Amino acid sequence: MRKVGASSVEDWDIVLLSARAQVRFASSVASQDTVQMSARIGLLLATTEAEKSGNLIRGTCFINDVPLITMIDTGETHSYTSLDCVKRLNLRVSAMSGSMVIDTPANGSVTTTMVCVNCHLTIYGKHFGMDLVCIPLSKLDVFLGMNWLEFNRVYINCCDKTVMFPKPEESLNPRFMNVGQVETSLKESAQMFMMFASLKMEGESGIVELHVVCEFPCVFLDDVTDLPPEREVEFAIELVPGTSPVSMALYRMSASELNELKKQLEVLLEKMFVRPSISSWGASVLLVKKKDSSIRLCVDYQQLNKVTIKNKYPLARIDELMDQLVGARVFSKIDLRSGYHQIR
Template identity: 35%
Template sequence: MPPRRNTRSNDSDQEGQQNPPPTDSTTAATAAAAASATAPACSPVVTFKSFQATKPPEFKGSADPVEAKAWLKEIEIAFALIEVTEEKKTEYASYFLKSEASYWWETSRAMEPEGLITWGRFTELFLERYFPDYMRDQMELKFLELKQGNMTVPQYETKFTELSRFVPTYVDTEKKKAKRFQQGLRSWIRSKLAILELDTYAAVVQKAMIAEAGSDSYMKERENKKRKVGASDKGQPQGTSQGQSNKKPGFQPGRSSSFKKPDTGNTGQDNRLQISSQQGVSRPPLPECRTCGKRHPGVCHRLSITCFKCNQKGHYARDCKIGIVCHRCKKPGHMIKDCKAPATVNNMIQAIEAPPAVDVQPLARTYNMSMREAVRDVDVLAGTLLVNSVSAKVLIDSGATKSFISETFVRKLNCLMEPLSGVLSVEIANQDRIPVSSYCPRCEIEILGNHFYADLLTFKLGEFDVILGMDWLTDYDARIDCKDKRVTLVTPEKRAVVFKGEKQAKKFLTMIQTKRLLRQGCEAYLAYVIDTEKEVSKLEDIPVVSEFPDVFPEELPGLPPDREIEFAIDLTPGAEPVSKAPYRMAPVEMKELAKQLQELLDKGIIRPCVSPWGAPVLFVKKKDGR
């Protein structure tokens, strides 16, 4: 009996023969596609090398918040480009911190707790360091105060975009951003855009640029028209009626007109002469007017001018001679500076006898000073002269309008005093006015054997006996040399007399001046001055000392006698010298210290001292701490 056939294996073999295993490339590709479709999608691995390939910028630390904010923005863009994970952001970004920024990050990271520092914490620390709150407030204020001003619309838009990054709350919507940009535009551009009611930022910027461009083209066209008109006017001949119609009498094109007060009666005539000469028309010269002294045709209008002071015709009030009275000779028509009459005291006193309604200024002025001040002052001269054969301290002061004599010095002279015809008001340095009613006529002043005379007003003076003022200096044609402190006078016989005032003597010499004088051979004396008039204290009047008169003799009998026992100070048993560490000084400082000490030793200011209780230092603190 034949063996029984296995039908299952046969069936499987038949199926295997019908579907053989895949051996070609097509079948492999199909299998790979099916596997990729069924397997989950995996993201590419981000490495530092791939992040560095984006070329992020470096940050070295800057005080400019714009630069810090821009660097942070560039780093975040690089993170988003290659999808850096949160765990790696801080590590990657900190690598690009250089110089000062790198030092800051090392310090900040050490102060943070152990563990991973998130990107949010890094951003917070970074902005706190390089973009603090006060900088944010400043940038916000700049944004709110931003105006177009002299900038063009593109320039204004660039500045607006730069500052808007720091204040996102003001530009978080399109409408708010467009409104804020429109508010900063020029008024005429803003008024044109207000009609359009634009809601988007891009539309506002575009319309503003169009409005500005149209205005620029209009202005250029207008300038071109002006240039063309100006060129046509220059090319037109001067003889045409059109060229003459634009000209007015007295107007010169190309020059700024000056509005001056015209001279009555002659300005128009002079202008006509000037215009005719400019037009090239030659005319014979006009005769000189006998009334005003000018050349003009027709009748002179000078006769029609009326003075408001005297109501007479022919002159102005500023040129009126009536009403001017000389205060010296009482004659009208001239002032005191032009008066040729001799100056006397009575004439001057009569000049101030004016009506009560008129405020008369003081006719005399003097500023009294001491002899020491006069010697130091370069504007005055002081010295000792003979006044009526009596020695007197005299001050020659050009600031005094009159000459004065002290009331106390008048009693020494026993000279004659005469009353003034009126009371003279004298103004002193503190603006006070003191009345003077008497004077000493023809007081004789002797200078180098020459006699000069002066009328001296009696006045209460200080240290000086006589003050010679401008009236006396004028009478003798005085010439004052302030540098050399001397005055040159001219006698009636036309002889020049020079008086030299006292100069301030130098009481002290500097060390350099003294050495120079000694080298030149000058003698020097060392004086030991004792005030013999000063009372010497007696021994009996001094407390405690009066109890031991034998200890304080008037004269020392000699040196103390030799003693058999040597003097010594017993120290405490076991005491040792105090050990004090020297100052810690650098070699350069020690060298400089030794140099200075040697200089002091050479000059004899200090001397060396050796003691077992000393220390190799300059100063040692004592037990009391001082």
């Protein structure tokens, strides 16, 4: 917290005003009904009694870089500025929807319909915006009440006679209001704004930015450019004895499909995943469109599968496989995408 000491020009002495009054908002309609507000006013209008009192927080605030005599009261519900100050600084004045009647013990009733909306104040180098009600004041320019103290989270230490302001990071913390507080603020003609926030991602994080991927660059390759290494067991397809070679006619393709087939075959030949052959065995190929609009090259090995001797091995238990996934949160498609062309 930042403390304002007694040596500063903009420091405050202390305030504890015992005077109380009542604020009434008189409706401007013909019925002249009066709405009673639970407001408490301790305004002394800077009379001779106020000048002699030692229980006041007095200091200096700045509006348009002009020093102004200011007083703070914790029993005050609103903040005010003098009509002379408004005229002297040429402040912008707005009209209220009704009139404000202020009953004070010193000067009786004071009626006003003018307010300086969002007037910019500077106190101890800190900038504030506050609605200041315009009323006649003598020997006093600005009067700050509980609305200013509460909204800006200002703390008063009556023992040390200091005023404490929150740190900048504390001032940025949003204040949440419940439904009742919102309704009360609307009844008091509070200005409210609606904001819509959206997050904009600068860029999608790629796989190369993952920590695990960076640790094993030889495993997570950008692309496979050659055949897999030699294995201890060579891959072979065993056929049913007496099987004659199977060769199928090609499927019909459009001109665009033939063009795509040519491009993919050139890529496979360049990577040596396929090679030209004059074998009597043959299988047809077809192109399948995926969800991302890309084209997948598929080979029809149905006839070859019919004459192939199947390998015998026990099937894995699904429940055991599911148990192995307990606690897993991240699933990768890397095995699916790089599972092709892995057999020499």
